[in-house]
Amino acid sequence: MENSLENFVMTQAQSPAAKPWRFIQIEREGAVEWLSLARPDNFNALNLALTQELYDYFGGLPERTDVRVVVMRGLGRHFCAGYDLEDVDQLTVSIDQALRLQRQLSGVVLRMRRCPQPVVGLLQGAACGGGFALALGCDVRFAAPNVRMNVAMAKIGLTGCDMGISYFLPRAVGPAVAAELMYTGRFVNAERALRMGLVNEVVPEEKLAEIANELVQEMLAMSPVGLRLTKDGLAMAQETSNLATVMALEDRGQAMCFEAFMKEGVAAFREKRAPNYGAGE
Numbered sequence: 001m002e003n004s005l006e007n008f009v010m011t012q013a014q015s016p017a018a019k020p021w022r023f024i025q026i027e028r029e030g031a032v033e034w035l036s037l038a039r040p041d042n043f044n045a046l047n048l049a050l051t052q053e054l055y056d057y058f059g060g061l062p063e064r065t066d067v068r069v070v071v072m073r074g075l076g077r078h079f080c081a082g083y084d085l086e087d088v089d090q091l092t093v094s095i096d097q098a099l100r101l102q103r104q105l106s107g108v109v110l111r112m113r114r115c116p117q118p119v120v121g122l123l124q125g126a127a128c129g130g131g132f133a134l135a136l137g138c139d140v141r142f143a144a145p146n147v148r149m150n151v152a153m154a155k156i157g158l159t160g161c162d163m164g165i166s167y168f169l170p171r172a173v174g175p176a177v178a179a180e181l182m183y184t185g186r187f188v189n190a191e192r193a194l195r196m197g198l199v200n201e202v203v204p205e206e207k208l209a210e211i212a213n214e215l216v217q218e219m220l221a222m223s224p225v226g227l228r229l230t231k232d233g234l235a236m237a238q239e240t241s242n243l244a245t246v247m248a249l250e251d252r253g254q255a256m257c258f259e260a261f262m263k264e265g266v267a268a269f270r271e272k273r274a275p276n277y278g279a280g281e
Contacts, residue, residue: 023050024057025075031068032216034209040076045084046105046130055104058111068227069216070115072138073122073208074131082129082152105130109137109164113235116228118219122208123199128152133163136172139231141198142212144205147190149198154185171238172198223261223277229253 025036035057037044044050061067074080083105091098112119112134121138129152135141151169154160160182170178173196180186190202203211219227233253237246261277268275 078125080131
């Protein structure tokens with residue numbers, strides 16, 4: 001697995017089109033890739049093949065300096081309705097196989113968080129179970145008014161702790177609300193999601209791409225290294241309670257950017273123009 005993954009990462013770094021995807025679609029716009037879950041007839045539910053493609057895609061991103069931001073969405077009426085129950089037999093063959101497949105599912109979210117590119121999630125319809133976990137794995141989330149999210153695992157005999165949900169959800173909404181959702185599988189609609197901070201904004205479904213693109217363009221105005229280190233630093237700051245450690249990471253990141261980008265950034269600010277950082281890496 002590791003050798004094949006390393007080979008894939010090297011190939012993907014050289015050519016974004018190197019791997020033929022079946023269940024995801026990748027559209028390139030400059031330094032941005034729009035990643036679409038492409039099983040609309042199945043509500044973009046996660047199966048083994050889709051999970052593998054997401055695992056591979058996000059695993060390749062750390063080596064790809066040509067991609068600076070990823071926008072993740074689902075084709076059709078839903079973002080992702082969770083795990084495809086037609087594939088559930090694969091999870092009940094043996095404990096060994098179940099753990100291997102489960103770790104790949106959770107590995108998708110882990111790779112989303114570890115990749116240096118910010119991931120913007122566009123949510124509509126169902127974002128349930130594994131789809132909810134994918135949404136929580138995004139750095140920023142925009143939702144349509146019809147979105148419905150829940151910890152669906154709690155309703156099918158499993159724990160509510162899955163694919164990072166027990167890590168991200170209490171940090172987003174607090175432990176009491178997280179407990180309510182994880183112990184019951186209750187649905188959250190767009191209005192409540194916005195109120196509790198689960199999503200950044202609720203916009204008409206047809207405006208999701210537009211509002212995401214506005215944010216993405218502002219992200220791209222940062223220097224290439226600055227944007228990557230900001231995601232890295234924000235993640236590290238959430239994972240440690242030690243102020244001195246966080247500040248040491250911040251100091252390192254700023255020092256790395258001073259000589260390479262600050263002169264151009266200050267000049268552009270003074271001249272009221274967009275900065276030109278070049279490739280930056």
